[in-house]
Amino acid sequence: MATEASCTRTMTPSFLTMDLDTVTLKLGQAEIAVYKTLLTAVSDYFRKAFDGPFREADERSIALEGVSERTLRIFLQWAYVQNLQFNPFSGALKYDALLPPDEVERIHRKAPTSAEVTGTTEEAEDGSNYEPDDDTETSTKGGPLFDEAQYYTLPSGSELYWNHGKWTENAETFYLTLTELFVFADKYSVPQLRDNVVTAFVGQIWKWSFFPSFKNDHALICLMATKLPASSKLKEFIACCIAWVVLPDTDENPEDRMRSLQALDPDLAVTVGIAYAVTARDCTASKSFQMSVVLSDHLSNACVFHDHTHLDQDQCRKRIASRPHIFTAILDACAKAVMTKPTEEN
Numbered sequence: 632m633a634t635e636a637s638c639t640r641t642m643t644p645s646f647l648t649m650d651l652d653t654v655t656l657k658l659g660q661a662e663i664a665v666y667k668t669l670l671t672a673v674s675d676y677f678r679k680a681f682d683g684p685f686r687e688a689d690e691r692s693i694a695l696e697g698v699s700e701r702t703l704r705i706f707l708q709w710a711y712v713q714n715l716q717f718n719p720f721s722g723a724l725k726y727d728a729l730l731p732p733d734e735v736e737r738i739h740r741k742a743p744t745s746a747e748v749t750g751t752t753e754e755a756e757d758g759s760n761y762e763p764d765d766d767t768e769t770s771t772k773g774g775p776l777f778d779e780a781q782y783y784t785l786p787s788g789s790e791l792y793w794n795h796g797k798w799t800e801n802a803e804t805f806y807l808t809l810t811e812l813f814v815f816a817d818k819y820s821v822p823q824l825r826d827n828v829v830t831a832f833v834g835q836i837w838k839w840s841f842f843p844s845f846k847n848d849h850a851l852i853c854l855m856a857t858k859l860p861a862s863s864k865l866k867e868f869i870a871c872c873i874a875w876v877v878l879p880d881t882d883e884n885p886e887d888r889m890r891s892l893q894a895l896d897p898d899l900a901v902t903v904g905i906a907y908a909v910t911a912r913d914c915t916a917s918k919s920f921q922m923s924v925v926l927s928d929h930l931s932n933a934c935v936f937h938d939h940t941h942l943d944q945d946q947c948r949k950r951i952a953s954r955p956h957i958f959t960a961i962l963d964a965c966a967k968a969v970m971t972k973p974t975e976e977n
Contacts, residue, residue: 655692673710676820702811705964712960721959723838726792728966729801738791777955778833780927785840801969806843807851808965813865814858822940831958833933845877861898868936874906875929
């Protein structure tokens with residue numbers, strides 16, 4: 632059970648009252664000044680480094696290995712928005728978040744009406760490109776939450792984006808960027824960010840009804856294989872998505888797919904195999920002769936894949952209900968990172 636003290640640490644302090652001392656984060660040749668309190672409030676790693684008996688505390692700087700400036704900026708954006716208030720109807724991103732306006736306009740001309748494809752919700756005042764459904768009751772009144780399938784309806788014309796080469800390429804990069812943020816949170820002990828990334832990931836999949844390709848040579852799979860432990864909740868989520876949706880709904884031989892996955896990431900392959908076997912067993916027990924490839928038949932919400940280190944499940948559900956803008960901000964930052972095409976490499 633999470634304690635009140637541990638819950639408090641998941642929220643960043645107010646800029647009106649917090650200490651404004653800064654520390655320096657070094658990324659190769661780049662040096663970025665950051666408010667120390669902003670870091671130490673959300674990360675045990677940075678708290679121990681800058682408040683403990685270490686050289687980093689004396690020098691007021693630390694070198695971050697294997698972290699891109701893009702990922703660091705998204706992390707800082709997440710840390711900053713914890714205590715801000717945005718539209719309580721915040722949802723996942725519209726399709727057009729990953730294409731330039733002129734290309735979106737061309738797609739709209741192919742659709743019956745632009746309203747059917749993207750809706751009529753305007754961009755939020757904070758700049759985030761979200762589009763909650765008009766008929767969705769606010770989560771604070773007991774309606775569906777950000778990470779539940781019922782929060783979203785699939786707009787007419789979605790296939791125009793699914794079949795658009797540049798959009799699908801950007802969507803793959805977008806999901807990879809989310810995964811890079813999770814890797815950062817895992818490496819630098821930011822457990823609440825780990826859970827938030829999973830929540831954002833789930834909400835975006837509901838909204839777009841689009842999965843990463845999960846090819847065995849996909850950068851996302853390779854990144855998880857090299858950077859995340861077997862116990863990672865994101866790795867478990869991806870494994871279950873492969874087992875629940877990808878394997879049953881593909882022309883590829885599942886046996887060949889599993890063998891190649893085993894060669895790349897044995898831990899992931901084992902988790903996929905277990906999830907697939909459990910699902911098949913449940914189908915047999917229910918006398919169903921076809922395995923459902925509808926994700927909502929298997930997944931109720933993102934909490935299934937949360938660590939709940941600082942917030943227990945009840946507290947987590949309340950936070951998702953009252954502060955959905957946190958997840959929209961993560962998604963919006965990742966989309967903007969994709970669209971600005973940064974040149975730096977991890």
